[in-house]
Every structure is written in C-alpha cells, then in structure tokens.
Amino acid sequence: MSINRAPATLVDAPRGLAGVVVTDTRIGDVRGNEGFYHYREYSAVELAQTRSFEDVWHLLVHGDLPDARRGAAFTAETAALRRLPEEVRAVLPAIAAASARSGPLAGMRTALSLLGAAKGFRPVYDIDADRRRQDTLVACAAVPALLTALYRLGRGLDPVEPREDLSYAANYLYMLTGCEPDPERARAVEQYLISTIDHGFNASTFTARVIASTGADVAACLVGAVGALSGPLHGGAPSRALDTLDAIGTPDRVDSWIRERVLAGERIMGFGHAVYRTEDPRSRMLRETAQRFGGPRVDFAVEVERRVEAILAELKPGRELHTNVEFYAGVVMELCGLPREMFTPTFAAARVVGWSANVLEQAQDSKIIRPAARYVGRKAPVAVPQPA
Structure with a gap:
C-alpha cells in the first residue's frame, strides 16, 4: 500500500485549477493563443480532414x-x-x-x-x-x-x-x-x-x-x-446553440436579440471558450463542413455568427469571443439527421x-492524484453537545 504524505506547506492554486500543470502527456495539447490543437504530433483538424x-x-x-x-x-x-x-x-x-x-x-x-x-x-x-x-x-x-x-x-x-x-x-x-x-x-x-x-x-x-x-x-x-x-457547462452546449438560432428566428431579429441578452449579462451559447483566444479551429472546420451542405439554415447560422461577433466586440471590447465547437457542431449534426x-x-x-x-x-503512473483543501469552517475542536 502506498502512503501519501501531506506536503509540509499548502500551495494555493487558482479557482478551477486554471493553468495549473498536473502531469506530462504525450496524447496532445491545445495552444489557445494560436487557435491550434493536436493529437500527438499531428494537427487534429488535418487528421479530421484526411x-x-x-x-x-x-x-x-x-x-x-x-x-x-x-x-x-x-x-x-x-x-x-x-x-x-x-x-x-x-x-x-x-x-x-x-x-x-x-x-x-x-x-x-x-x-x-x-x-x-x-x-x-x-x-x-x-x-x-x-x-x-x-x-x-x-x-x-x-x-x-x-x-x-x-x-x-x-x-x-x-x-x-x-x-x-x-x-x-x-x-x-x-x-x-x-x-x-x-x-x-x-x-x-x-x-x-x-x-x-x-x-x-x-x-x-x-x-x-x-x-x-x-x-x-x-x-x-x-x-x-x-x-x-x-x-x-461541459458537454451540453450544441443543442443550446441551436436553441439560440431558433429563438432569434429571422435575420432582422439578430441584433436586438443579442444586444438584449449581452446587456443583461447572459451568456450566448456557442460563443467564447475557456482556452481559445482566437477562433476555435474546430468551429472553422465544421463551418466549412456545414457550408458544403448549404441551405437556409447554414446561411442563417453564418449570418448570426457574423453579427454576434461584431456585437460582442462592440459591447465587450478587449475580449476575444468567437464561435466555439458547439455552434457549428449543432448545425452539422442537425443537417445529418441527429436529434438534439x-x-x-x-x-x-x-x-x-x-x-x-x-x-x-x-495507468503507467502509480502515484494517486490526491490534492489538498484548506479548511475555512468553524474553529475546531468544539465540544460535542449532549442531546437535549
């Protein structure tokens, strides 16, 4: 049996462990500032295309x-x-x-x-x-x-x-x-x-x-x-992105619908990503896939993407908010007959x-992942009260 000893001092980490490296991997990586990700040594998008x-x-x-x-x-x-x-x-x-x-x-x-x-x-x-x-x-x-x-x-x-x-x-x-x-x-x-x-x-x-x-x-x-x-917050957005298209309904409603929600502090499903600071490469590839099919639904999605990005850039200056994989994933899956x-x-x-x-x-590493938490509750120990 392995013994996991607590470290002598606790190390504070950002909420959600954002940016904290916990291990090495040879499987792949996401380079968010470049808008690029790969599986092992190959571009994931190129693999999907070929x-x-x-x-x-x-x-x-x-x-x-x-x-x-x-x-x-x-x-x-x-x-x-x-x-x-x-x-x-x-x-x-x-x-x-x-x-x-x-x-x-x-x-x-x-x-x-x-x-x-x-x-x-x-x-x-x-x-x-x-x-x-x-x-x-x-x-x-x-x-x-x-x-x-x-x-x-x-x-x-x-x-x-x-x-x-x-x-x-x-x-x-x-x-x-x-x-x-x-x-x-x-x-x-x-x-x-x-x-x-x-x-x-x-x-x-x-x-x-x-x-x-x-x-x-x-x-x-x-x-x-x-x-x-x-x-x-992880895997449920493709259908919600389509719900956005349905709620907007027609091109003439895009600006008013988006502005109302952005000003209310609501998130626009299908836009923004925790890692990418440029266009999500998966979204770009799936947009091209959708455009191969064509049709009013695809044209409307492209127009919504264009207007939403413009409005977000106006109302949230300095933030890079582009379509993520879920936006066009929903469009492509709908075109292929998949139910939401x-x-x-x-x-x-x-x-x-x-x-x-x-x-x-x-599984190649025998070390168990066992982080620590800082206790912030009531001071202990306190005597346990006797039942009334």
Whole structure:
C-alpha cells in the first residue's frame, strides 16, 4: 500500500485549477493563443480532414498512425467488438425506462458500468498494458451501441444491431436511424467525431485520469468521465446553440436579440471558450463542413455568427469571443439527421476514445492524484453537545 504524505506547506492554486500543470502527456495539447490543437504530433483538424476515425483512434491508443494494412486490421478488430453482451442487452429496456427523463447519456453511465462487470474488467493497477488497452477497445466499441439502443428503446423502438462492414461513424448513424446513411453525411459526422476525440485536460478527461490514478478499472474511469460530461457547462452546449438560432428566428431579429441578452449579462451559447483566444479551429472546420451542405439554415447560422461577433466586440471590447465547437457542431449534426437529445451523447461517442487514451497513460503512473483543501469552517475542536 502506498502512503501519501501531506506536503509540509499548502500551495494555493487558482479557482478551477486554471493553468495549473498536473502531469506530462504525450496524447496532445491545445495552444489557445494560436487557435491550434493536436493529437500527438499531428494537427487534429488535418487528421479530421484526411483520415478515418479508426485511424485516429489507433493513433491515440497505439501511438502512431497506421498504414493501410494495419488500419484495416484495427478497423476489423474494433468492429468485431460492437455487439453487446447478452447480460447487458437484457437490461437495456429497464435502463432506458428509468432514464427516460434524463436521456441516453444518463442511461449509459449505468450500462457502461454493467458492461465492465459483464466483460470482467479488472483494476488497471492489476493488469498489464495489453489488457488495459483491450479493455478500452471493448468499451469504446460498445458505446455507440449503448447510446443508440437507449435512445431507440426510450421511443418504443427496437435497437438496431451493429454492422461490422460500416465505419464507426456510419454504423453509429445506422444504429440510430435504422437506415444506412449516405456517404456525405457519414463523413461529416466522422469529421465531427474526430475533431472532438480529445481536447486537453478538460473536466471529463481530468476526472477519468483521477479515477485511473486510483487503479480502478476502465469502466469506472469512463463512467466518471461521462458524469463530468453530463454537466451543461461541459458537454451540453450544441443543442443550446441551436436553441439560440431558433429563438432569434429571422435575420432582422439578430441584433436586438443579442444586444438584449449581452446587456443583461447572459451568456450566448456557442460563443467564447475557456482556452481559445482566437477562433476555435474546430468551429472553422465544421463551418466549412456545414457550408458544403448549404441551405437556409447554414446561411442563417453564418449570418448570426457574423453579427454576434461584431456585437460582442462592440459591447465587450478587449475580449476575444468567437464561435466555439458547439455552434457549428449543432448545425452539422442537425443537417445529418441527429436529434438534439443525441448531440451530447454523440460527443461522448467520440470523447470516449480520448478518455481511454488518457486512462492508459495515467495507468503507467502509480502515484494517486490526491490534492489538498484548506479548511475555512468553524474553529475546531468544539465540544460535542449532549442531546437535549
């Protein structure tokens, strides 16, 4: 058993640990002042534009981009893991019913935990690197099946069995709708998934690593990450960004609607980012993806972006407030037929790969993450009063 001794002195950190470096990583980084982020040594946006989801998945868990032969082998390996164990399939209707008000992401927390138990996941502390990696592949391959089954069951529909001949993104859309998607929409969703696989030490990634530092199993780490993602300040903005477009309604209402809310101190969903001080590169790529489809909805979104940025620059001078990934992510997912309640679950279907890569990296370090807190309550000790 390791002994964690408290430091001789406490070190004050900024609220939210902003800017505090807690570990080293080889997975990727976000360079907010440049508007750039990368997975390992490659631009994440360039990867989204040129490679498949499976190739990038391989990059994160194995450390390199595969050639065509190895890429095909990895795609086949992970596709073969998509079918859920019978023990999990049998209880999905009950989970869907219990989480009907909260949605598929809440149900997935329970289902993912059950999957880990059914598959015999063991603490990462007790298994070797190959077994850890295999457990992450099993979990990541199952997540789309869990999410889509819970969504369909919640609407009185039967789950759609996965197909091994479809890509990760195309199979996700197929299991969600029951129809094989056209290649253009499948590729648009794939680019979105790739662009959101990982993004620095965000709240859910940090949560996964904290749990991994305890030596817990892969499912426990991922369930904790899903819990962090479920918070609206982290993963809930794509549908809310579309709600903004709906609330504005028409181009002639943009200025008045935005000014009223900015002057009232309200946040405009889909604008601003905790890290980027320039345009979010993911937003730029997804804008281009949306414009390939075209249509009134896309034109309206582009106009709203232009006017909101101008108004924010006028009313909040000196602050760089641009569209973030959620703004055009919502537009792209809507164009591809995804219902709004599946926007954040779709994000999770991508980010589970990034969480897994971080779990694998953290598992190599035997030091538990155990910060301190400064007590500011009533002075202790005080005598315990006797009951009257």
